[in-house]
């Protein structure tokens with residue numbers, strides 16, 4: 356498997372980026388990063404302000420296609436959302452996904468505001484002829500509030516895509532061993548397509564929904 360961070364922003368030259376973090380936690384993953392811009396901004400803005408060459412969607416698609424010749428799965432991570440701009444021409448991750456005809460996994464927050472943002476994202480994907488592969492909540496709070504709990508039922512409905520799992524808050528602080536032991540419980544579906552409520556750490560009675 357390979358993880359490609361198209362454009363990393365908000366990380367200094369000597370710090371690990373998101374792709375390196377994935378490799379540290381997941382292991383046995385090829386990590387690649389096409390460009391890095393220091394300010395924590397949208398890649399197009401960060402590149403412009405740094406006087407650096409931005410990353411264009413065709414470069415993201417080409418890098419992903421190259422990785423795909425040597426890996427069974429290539430995960431391309433965006434930066435902040437589907438329509439966050441990569442270059443001055445307004446190129447986005449959606450353009451790269453379109454060039455690749457790749458399914459798109461939507462990573463959503465848990466709480467209030469997620470229904471709107473997720474539905475907008477999946478509608479935009481469909482309007483571009485792209486397929487939302489599903490939704491992953493990252494991250495799932497240890498004490499989910501009413502909105503977060505209700506979103507478990509509402510998200511697949513508004514998005515028209517399955518909820519594929521949730522990553523508990525603070526997972527990045529686990530040791531790689533603990534992370535790898537726990538991760539299958541966050542993302543593995545049952546054969547009937549349902550999900551283990553434990554994965555969402557729902558501690559309230561079902562009527563709370």
Ligand SMILES: C[C@@H]1NC(=O)N[C@@H]1CCCCCC(=O)O
Pocket residue numbers: 362363364365394395396397398433434435436439
């Ligand atoms: C700083 C973070 N680094 C990164 O690689 N992704 C984030 C960038 C978020 C950009 C959000 C732009 C917006 O929608 O306002």
